[in-house]
Amino acid sequence: MSSAVRIHWAITPAIAPQPLINCNRCGGVKAYRCSGKFRVNANGKRIDVWLIYRCVDCDNSWNFGIFERCNRRDIEPALLQALESNDPGLARRHAFDIVALRNRVGRVEEFADVAVRKRLLGDTRESPAILELRLGLEMPTSLRLDRLLANELGISRSRLQALEERRLLVIDPDGAKALRKPARQGMTIRVDLAGEPDHEAIISAAGG
Structure with a gap:
């Protein structure tokens, strides 16, 4: 044998997937790449979190929603710290969430x-x-x-x-x-x- x-x-x-979005600066559909940065907005006990994307041509921003109007108590302190510090691993995990991206924008360009x-x-x-x-x-x-x-x-x-x-x-x-x-x-x-x-x-x- x-x-x-x-x-x-x-x-x-x-390479992370790139959503195809109508860019109001370029005047047409463009690919947007993940910036690796989160935007965290706290309003009292409510928190909104977005992952920021940028147009590959003009750098216009688009926000991919992670948490919307979420109660602060429902977010683990370690997770909130990772979001606020732009943890690279966490940003990468969300950037490669092709299902969530498609649910949000429909058209997404993938790379092999x-x-x-x-x-x-x-x-x-x-x-x-x-x-x-x-x-x-x-x-x-x-x-x-x-x-x-x-x-x-x-x-x-x-x-x-x-x-x-x-x-x-x-x-x-x-x-x-x-x-x-x-x-x-x-x-x-x-x-x-x-x-x-x-x-x-x-x-x-x-x-x-």
């Missing part, structure tokens, strides 16, 4: 750029011929699985498709045309490379 190398890919989106950190799981004592990848996503991404694998493994998407058709590439959880759909948290991709002459180069590119 061929040995397997198991590798975890921690995938981090590089990601950073991938690769970590070997366990020891590999002999030359492996089976590659097992486990995906961990910090946040959802629109990047298709076949593009992710092709970019990181250095092989073509058509070759990935051929491997899948021969049942040498198996995706769990499996689904129709999974290769052509976005990569998802918790996916496992198992590739049998025993018959591939460049299997060592592919496993090396995978992080093994």
